[in-house]
Amino acid sequence: MPVLAASVEDLLALAExxxxxxNPDGRSAAAFERVWIDGDPHVVKYVHLDDDFTMxxxxxxxxxxxxxxxxxxxxxxxxxxxxxxxGAAYGCGRNGWGAALLMRDVSAELVVVEGGPFxxxxxxxxxxxxxxxxxxxxxxxxDGPSLLPYEARWAWFGHAALDGERALGWPExxxxxxxxxxxxxxxRAPAAVAAGVEELxxxxxxxxxxxxxxxxxxxxxxxxxxxxxxxxxxxxxxIDWAYVGEGPACHELGWxxxxxxxKLPESKEATIASFRTALERHGVATAGWWDRxxxxxxxxxxxxxxxxxALGDEDELGWWCAAARDGLRRL
Numbered sequence: 001m002p003v004l005a006a007s008v009e010d011l012l013a014l015a016e017x018x019x020x021x022x023n024p025d026g027r028s029a030a031a032f033e034r035v036w037i038d039g040d041p042h043v044v045k046y047v048h049l050d051d052d053f054t055m056x057x058x059x060x061x062x063x064x065x066x067x068x069x070x071x072x073x074x075x076x077x078x079x080x081x082x083x084x085x086x087g088a089a090y091g092c093g094r095n096g097w098g099a100a101l102l103m104r105d106v107s108a109e110l111v112v113v114e115g116g117p118f119x120x121x122x123x124x125x126x127x128x129x130x131x132x133x134x135x136x137x138x139x140x141x142x143d144g145p146s147l148l149p150y151e152a153r154w155a156w157f158g159h160a161a162l163d164g165e166r167a168l169g170w171p172e173x174x175x176x177x178x179x180x181x182x183x184x185x186x187x188r189a190p191a192a193v194a195a196g197v198e199e200l201x202x203x204x205x206x207x208x209x210x211x212x213x214x215x216x217x218x219x220x221x222x223x224x225x226x227x228x229x230x231x232x233x234x235x236x237x238x239i240d241w242a243y244v245g246e247g248p249a250c251h252e253l254g255w256x257x258x259x260x261x262x263k264l265p266e267s268k269e270a271t272i273a274s275f276r277t278a279l280e281r282h283g284v285a286t287a288g289w290w291d292r293x294x295x296x297x298x299x300x301x302x303x304x305x306x307x308x309x310a311l312g313d314e315d316e317l318g319w320w321c322a323a324a325r326d327g328l329r330r331l
Contacts, residue, residue: 005089008100041105048098053172054242057161058152063099065241067146077136080129082235110229117265129236131278134249137218148245151208154300158201181307193321196328200303211248214293219247224259250294254301299327
């Protein structure tokens with residue numbers, strides 16, 4: 001079982017050299033350092049809800065990724081998923097509510113976000129390994145408050161979350177863009193879809209309840225290109241476990257489709273089929289629940305990212321509105 005350091009000082013006691021590190025993603029407000037331990041480069045990520053929208057809106061005091069790592073949950077599928085975390089400590093920032101995560105420096109293994117699409121082999125490996133992760137954690141239930149609460153997964157860009165950020169003066173850019181995007185969604189989406197999504201943004205319980213009646217597993221929760229890569233040994237690198245917690249496997253698929261749109265080397269329909277086939281290959285029988293969970297999960301993706309699609313082109317928005325319409329029929 002991973003062992004937490006007693007303090008950040010203890011965590012970095014063996015560091016031979018330390019320097020500032022710029023996060024390639026560029027959107028995180030967290031502070032980073034690069035450190036060398038035994039001659040090998042590592043990256044330290046310092047997180048605190050004062051600096052992190054995702055932590056604030058989900059009430060994450062102390063850092064869920066650290067709790068998940070310390071409990072050994074991130075090692076559920078070590079032959080296919082590399083989380084890169086080698087150490088952690090609590091106690092950073094105001095009231096000691098933050099934490100530090102020590103990771104091997106995998107920046108050279110991560111996807112180049114500004115590059116072209118995934119190669120077909122890369123895309124197939126990502127989908128297979130995501131399905132393998134879901135299979136390895138199939139049936140996971142979080143019976144305590146330690147990880148992301150089930151309903152909170154779809155409340156990130158809901159009214160309560162954005163109202164809270166507005167009251168703080170929009171300390172981060174993405175929530176303010178999301179608020180404008182939702183205005184566009186109301187204008188551009190079909191009226192019935194816009195009304196249904198708006199209702200769920202105010203109260204996600206009906207959607208979460210319907211999805212929880214389908215199978216669960218342990219989710220990474222943020223499978224976008226900037227959090228993914230390929231290790232030298234062929235494993236999929238997955239970093240930034242801020243959304244870790246119980247949820248439906250099709251949530252990972254919906255997020256992958258929505259946030260990696262420009263990276264996909266095949267259609268959304270082909271990607272959906274590939275993920276289902278991969279689940280079956282890893283021993284998960286999909287008959288009986290797949291269609292319902294997929295429809296509801298894609299609706300959930302619109303509840304999360306309809307604002308982003310409304311700021312884009314007509315074809316993309318149209319595809320997701322059709323998915324939301326199908327999901328609304330399944331509630």
